[in-house]
Amino acid sequence: MDVWLIPLDPPTETLEECAVLLDTDERRRVLSMLDPRNRRRFTAAHGAIRVILSRYLGVPAGLIRWRRGEHGKPELAGGGHGLRVNLSHSGDLAALAVSRRRAVGVDVQRLAPVDATALAARYFPETEAKFVASGTTAATRLLRFTRLWTRKEACVKASGARLAEGLGLPVDGRGRGAGRGMIAVRGTEGTLPGPYLVCDLDVPNGYRASVALAGTAPFEVVRRDWPDVGADATPAPTGARWPSGGRVPAAWGVRTTAC
Template identity: 50%
Template sequence: MTGAWTGVHVNLSHSGDLAAVAVSAGRAVGVDVQRHPPGTDVLAMSARYFPDAEVAHVAGGADPAERVDRFVDLWARKEACVKAAGGKLAQGMPLAVHGRRLVRDPSGKLGGGPYRVARVPVPAGYRAAVALCGAAAMRLTTRWWDG
């Protein structure tokens, strides 16, 4: 995203019994929360959608539970970037997000960028991430409520 950002930006996500709301003053924001998917072949899914290095990262998990966790973590980070960019999920699957706080889209399919990405702490069985457009640092504050 190029140019100046103004106003308040809000993004929502939910999965299972968990919901996330991201609010940003002045920068486009995306948030994604994912529940660990029971029975999903994460090796096949990552091979279909992710760059080779991330496929290897998922496959390198010590056991099936760790492989699922790695897959879900990457998926949430990619989807948060896509939502911050206002793009389509398929455009974000090739993004290299593993081990990165600053994600760039060399293809230009999402337009603009880069995206500052961070994990969001969530209960076991879930992964979540938030992304902001632009390279400037972000401050992440979480609030929980029992609804």
């Protein structure tokens, strides 16, 4: 499966190209946002997603259509040739997970000053709350809390459920290793049933992120950075174009993470 990391503060030219791709509903949502920063972030994320998915689907980016699942989770209209996708964003970073057939969820969180001990005690299972509280510094407690939170939310999003249903999901991984850095997650009474496999992602400093796939079959994460022009970047898809007629203004950076 692929996970694309998308910076949400692109150059003005790229942002303008992204804006052209948005559909009517997305443009309406942008206009409803009062904060210019939120408008930029939304435009960058949803425009980039369209360019990325056009590569997989073989259709123009502007023609991609969405529908809403039972709890509002966006899904590709028309089945998307079996492609399953999920988006998360926090601060100036978005993550897009793309999977074939298997339900997928991804969550990225910017580290923010919160009372990690109190929140863990309120929402997490007792063993996880104790694990967070045992951190010797506030920074350690925050890192532990955020890591567990991203794993839970990734599972919730893979299931298409509501967040409240997954906060009690045990995701600390102790005694539940599945090899290659994966964590096998199964719910208990009152939580999401699963099973899921969860993998923590390599993301920039100041963020934490995890991805989850439904089922128990192992998987490999290929991390792709958009846009990323570098020596190890692979070419943009043949014929991929922006509405202006120019080629997609980015190479497709690839980094494999063995989870």
